[in-house]
Amino acid sequence: MNSIIIDIFGWILIGSGAFFVMTGGLGLLRLPDVYCRIHAAGLTDTLGAGLMMVGLMLYAGATLVTVKLILVLVFLLFTSPTASHALAHAARLDGVVPWTKKNTKEKRK
Template sequence: MEMIAFYASWVLIALGSFFLVAGALGMLRMPDVYTRMHAASVIDTLGATLLVFGLMIQAGLTLVALKLVFVLALLFFFGPVASHALAQAALHADIEPILAEDRRGRDVPPKAGEDPSRKEGGQHDPRQ
């Protein structure tokens, strides 16, 4: 059983390291800032989580494993917020993305099913 845990954590750590390096390589290869952000999110999500899962198996059921959970929570709750702020700031600064296809002008289909009932019910809309 201990051997299985040992090998599992080894595999997880090796895979996580692979995705970290791949994401960093992507940040070098991609042509503009928006596409680089996709490469960076490979580091932030898959690379980091696999590595941390591997470390958690090594730590066992201790406070250290709990702290690793906090590290994951930090990355998962604040990572997208930072990416979103970065993308919005770059758009605001008129940095034109390299696009193969621009569908920003497309008509967005109306909400499926739920829309009429919401108007009749007159529920409060927190977004207003």
């Protein structure tokens, strides 16, 4: 009985985590410029990783593995915004022009 409950919640959590990871990957391909793609990458880093890790924690139960999973998650959540900010800042300093709706319309003319 207990394992069925874990299975149901595990399916929901890991499945939705996988959904967000795939959406982030799709956004990485679809969105028009670096800054927008960083938003898509953030989707993978926050909700995708978070939901998946919580799902894995359910399966691990109250063991040391759960502690390690929490460490991995906390580490990802602390470092990914730093890396994203460093990337965006470097791109901005380097003069990568942000994509806007006007830009594309002018180009098409």
